[in-house]
Amino acid sequence: SATMAKSKYEYVKTFESDDKILPNSWIVVRLDGKNFTKFCETHSLEKPNDSRALDLMNKCATVVMEEFREISLAFGQSDEYSFIFRRDTAIYNRRAAKILTNVNSLFASSFVYFWKDYFANVRLMYPPTFDGRVVIYPTDANLRDYLSWRQADVHVNNLYNTAFWMLVLRGGLTNVQAQERLRGSVAAQKNEILFSEFNINYNNEPIMYRKGTTLLRKVVNAPAAKPRHVILPFHTDLFNDKFWNEHSEILGL
Numbered sequence: 001s002a003t004m005a006k007s008k009y010e011y012v013k014t015f016e017s018d019d020k021i022l023p024n025s026w027i028v029v030r031l032d033g034k035n036f037t038k039f040c041e042t043h044s045l046e047k048p049n050d051s052r053a054l055d056l057m058n059k060c061a062t063v064v065m066e067e068f069r070e071i072s073l074a075f076g077q078s079d080e081y082s083f084i085f086r087r088d089t090a091i092y093n094r095r096a097a098k099i100l101t102n103v104n105s106l107f108a109s110s111f112v113y114f115w116k117d118y119f120a121n122v123r124l125m126y127p128p129t130f131d132g133r134v135v136i137y138p139t140d141a142n143l144r145d146y147l148s149w150r151q152a153d154v155h156v157n158n159l160y161n162t163a164f165w166m167l168v169l170r171g172g173l174t175n176v177q178a179q180e181r182l183r184g185s186v187a188a189q190k191n192e193i194l195f196s197e198f199n200i201n202y203n204n205e206p207i208m209y210r211k212g213t214t215l216l217r218k219v220v221n222a223p224a225a226k227p228r229h230v231i232l233p234f235h236t237d238l239f240n241d242k243f244w245n246e247h248s249e250i251l252g253l
């Protein structure tokens, strides 16, 4: 504490490295579940999409956004979540490890804390782990491309997984056979398999599965009450101007 005299050991503090993030740049924190392929098997999650797990991930991200008010947008899909901090944030003096470890540990502890609310009858078999990274994007275009990239990933993976699991669960193929069947196929061919063999129009699959979840901070005005900040989910395209114009506060347009 401040009242204590400096000890002769104090110099070891100087070995700590400076990880202050470049000013005036977008700070993205992305978390991803460690070996969730196994985690999903162990807890018998539904394939290809277990909505309970996605809802829990969204809950954890909401907790993180409530705690860290300088996150203006979060985007989640599968076992991952990305958090976008305002480009002018001064949080933790922009120290990367402080930001990353606080976000990551709050997300992970929330996942355990709220598990029972989403998986009432499923026992959590072991403590889950999330990896995390900080990525800095200097321009608005870079940030938008980052989010488009993550959302394109949802599309590619979910179309593949939907076709794969239909072939296995309803088509009676083994995992290897389903893999063989889909090897080298383009999107149109996967759509066609789903439509002609399983009567599924991919575009009618739940929008959260196809687009991921975007969480935004919005101000709600109610009569005779103070304006209130709420965190709202959207399942919408991020790659076009429409989204960024409708939510112009994010880029500060």
Ligand code: ATP
Pocket: none
């Ligand atoms: P920061 O987020 O900056 O770390 P902090 O409140 O955690 O804030 P620390 O310097 O880490 O500040 O101090 C830890 C605090 O937790 C102290 O107030 C300490 O007394 C209390 N604390 C930690 N472990 C125990 C314990 N086992 N029993 C009682 N108090 C504890």
Ligand code: ATP
Pocket: 032, 033, 034, 035, 036, 037, 038, 040, 045, 046, 047, 048, 049, 050, 051, 053, 054, 077, 078, 079
């Ligand atoms: P790593 O540690 O490298 O991230 P991983 O097994 O977690 O390994 P990912 O690429 O992150 O690999 O893939 C996430 C895995 O979790 C996939 O197998 C995906 O199908 C599964 N998964 C994630 N969320 C859900 C969900 N809501 N429902 C069903 N399966 C899910």
Ligand code: MG
Pocket: 032
């Ligand atoms: Mg991975």
Ligand code: MG
Pocket: 032, 033, 034, 035, 036, 037, 079
């Ligand atoms: Mg993972």
Ligand code: MG
Pocket: 032, 033, 078, 079, 080
């Ligand atoms: Mg992942």
Ligand code: MG
Pocket: none
């Ligand atoms: Mg402490």
